[in-house]
Amino acid sequence: MTISVINSASGMSRVLTADAKDRADLIRDMWAPMVGMYHFIPGGVDMATVHQQNFGFRLDSAIEQVHEGLETLVAADAWTRVEKALESGVTALAAADPGVAIPDLTVLLVLGDPTSKHFVDEVQGISGFGGISGYIAITVWPTSRVLDRLEAIAVHELHHNVRYSPGGIVWDPQTVTVGEHVVSEGLADVFASELYGDAGYTHFVRDGTCSDDQVLAEVASGLGVTGMADFAAWVLGDSSARLFGADPVGLPTGAGYAAGARLVRAYLDATGATATQSVRTPASDILRMALPRLGLTADTAH
Template sequence: MTISIIESGAAMRRMAECGKETWGAAVEDLWAPMAGMYHFVPGDPDLVAVHAQNFGFGPDAPTGTVHQAVDSLEQADAWGRIEGALTEGLDRLAAANPTMTMPDLTVLLVLGDPLNKHFMEEIRGLSAFGGISGYIALTVWPTDEILERLEAIALHELHHNVRYSPGGVVWDPGTVTVGEHVVSEGLADSFAAETYGGRGYAHFVSEETRRDDGVLARVVEGLDVTGMQNFGAWVLGDSTAELFGGTPVGLPTGAGYAAGVRIVDAYLAETGGSAADAATVPSADILAVALPRLGMHRSDE
C-alpha cells in the first residue's frame, strides 16, 4: 500500500498568479497525476473541466484570497494530516477485510471556488470524490470547520475507495441504485465517526435533517431508482440536483447522507460489526437488515 499525496500547494500558488491565457496549462499540471481516475473516458480527460466540475477555484478568484487559503492549509499541516489519517484508515480496513488488496492511492487536495455560493454556503466548503479505486480528490475551502474535519473527510473518501476497489462492490453505472449510493455514504460517515466521533459526520447535513423521520421515509421511497443522473436529489438534495439540471424530489441538502447513517447504524446495531467490517457488504444485505429495524419498507415490498 502506497499513498502519494500530490504537492499541490505550490501549484495552486502558481495558478493564482498566472493569467487567463496560461490558466488551463496550470490546471492541467495540477491535475495530471489524477488523469487515471478518468480511465473510463474515451481519449484524454479534459482536466480543466474536471477541475471546474469538482468546484475548483477559477481564474477570477482573488489572488490574495487564494494565497491566504493555501497558507491556512500549510499552517494546519493539511497534507500531513490527510496522509496520516489515510495510513491509519487503510490499516483498519485491511485488518477487517483480509482477503482484499488495499489500493495504492494518489490524493489531490485542492482549493474550491470562494466565489461559488453553492460551494461556500450550501455544501459549506467541501466537495470530495473517492469512488474510483486508487484516487481521492478533496476540494475544500479552509474554514475552521473544514480544518477541524480534514482527517474525517479523508477517511470518508477512503471507505468509498476501498468499497469500490477490485474484490469489493462493483459500481455498474447502468444498474446501480440510489440504495447503493445512500448506503455507501452512511458507511463512509460511520467509518470516519468510529475514529473521530461527531467530526466524522458530513458537516453540511443539518441536525434537523438527521433526525427527520420524514426525510428518511422519503429517501427510502427512492432506494430502487437507477440512473446516476437521477441520484443528485435523492442523495445530495434538491439544491445540488437543480444546480446540475436534475429534478428535485423534495429533499434537503445531504438527505441521503442522513438516511444512510441511520440505515447503517441500524445494520451495525443488529449485526454487532463496524463500518470497516461492512466495507464490502452488498447494500441489499444491509437494507434487508436495517429497514425492518427502522420500521421502513422499500416501495416494492
C-alpha cells in the first residue's frame, strides 16, 4: 500500500498569496485529490465547500494569522511527522491482524479557521475525518497541544480508515448506531495511546469527563440510536450538536470519546486483546462484554 500526503503547505501558500478572487479555485485545486471521498454523492461536491465544512481557514479574513499558522506547521515538520506516524500505524495494524485490508491512503493536512470560536476553543483546534476508505483529512490549528499530539491524531484517523475499509465494518448511514460510533472513537483513541501513550487520547474531552459515571451512563442510554442525524450530540457533545443543527442531549464536549475509551478498555481488560488487534471487532461484541463490567446493561440503550 502507499501513503500519499498532499503537499498542502505549498497549496496553502498559493491560496494565501493569491488575489481574493482566485482563492476558491486554488482551494479546489488543493482538495482535488480528495474528491474520491465523495464518490457516493451524485454529481460530486464543491471542494471549496468541503473545505469550509471541515473548519478550513476562511478565504476572506485572518489571512495574516493563517500565514503565521502555516509557518508554524512547516517549522514543526508536520507533513513528514504525519506520514511517518501513518507508516508506523500501518505496520502495527498489519502485524496485529495479518488479514486486515489496508487501503492506499491519500492524506490532506490543512489549517483551520482561527476566527471560529467553536473550532479553536470548543474542539481545541482539531477536526479529523478518516471514515471513508482511502482518505484522511486533518484540519488543525497549530497550538502546542495539537503539535504535541500530531502523530496520535494521524493514527486515530488511520484506525477509523482501516475499520471502515473493505473486509472491516460496514458503515451504513441509515442503520449505523451511536454505539458503533462511540466504540470506534474509543478504539481509535486507545490505539493511538498504544503507540503514543497519553497523547493518544483526544484532547478536547473536558476535564473530569473521562471518569464521570453519569456521562458514561447517559452516553450508554443512546447507544442504540440509529442514523447519523443525531450523532453529533451523543459523540461530540451538545455544543457541536447546536452548531450542526441537531438537538442537544445534555452531554459535554467529547463525551462519546470518553465513554468509548472506557468501554473499549473494559473490553480489552476482559479479553487481553489490544485496540490494534481489535480494528475489525464489531461494536456489539465489545459492548456485550464491556457494559456489564462497567455496571451497565445492554438494555440501557434505547
